[in-house]
Amino acid sequence: MKTLYLSLPEASPDCSVTGGNALPFVLWDVVDQPLLHHWFDYAIDEGYERVAVACPQAIRSIIESALADATLWPIDIGLCDEVPVEAADWHPVDRLPTDPLEESIGLTSVEDMLSRHAELSRRRLNYVWTHLQPRYPFLVQGQGAYIHPDAVLIEPYWIGDRAEIDAGAQVGPFAVVGRGVRVRAGVRLDDTHIGEGADLAEGLTFDGHTIARGLVFNHRKRLLHRSIDPTLVRFRKVL
Secondary structure, three states: OOOEEEEEOOOOOOOOOOOOOOOOHHHOOEOOHHHHHHHHHHHHHOOOOOHHHHEOOHHHHHHHHHHHOOOOOOEEEEEEEEOOOOOOOOEEEEOOOOOOOOOOOOOOOOOHHHHHHHHHHHHHHHHHHHHOOOOOOOHHHHOOOOOOOOEEEEOOOEEEOOOOOOOOOOOOOOOOOOOOOOOOOOOEEEEEEEEEEEEEEOEEEEEEEEEEEEEEEEOOOOOOOOOOOOOOOEEOOOO
């Protein structure tokens, strides 16, 4: 049986770019879906019959639950204790399948993971707009998203399910607007990831940031703040 082996990093910080829970890095959304799911897509595209996932004990129960929910892929997906020494087809899941093979990246701090996530988001946006968007334009806008005709969209960008983009707002380039996000008038998002449920006050500008529940991270300066002024950014539950 043709098997793809995936080796997961232990990285699991006390924050998440998608909603505030402590999720392993491989379950963080990279633009349109979790990083691990991009590898499941790759397995299907490359004709693998089975995916075997090796992960540290510290995150094993979370990954086990995630694999149990991975029912969209018509392939055998399960855990393994370790990658066999003789395995030829194995990959560390700290990158996208479309990325060139490179040295494994250290993910030992929240700042490391947020920086890596921003880099992967940029790479995924480039790939979507270069290879997929020309054939499937709906891929850059989620279900139920509303974009005002007077909003400015600069590619590459991605807008999640039920997001709202008001008149005069600018999204892009390299902007990811998460599920249920409200981008109000005059907001400018450049090279920025806005996490699920954020409601951005009018006139804000973010350039090179991750904004998520409980944190603001500046990619370029690697500055992390664990508090957000609720008069500027509020968060709402997205059903």
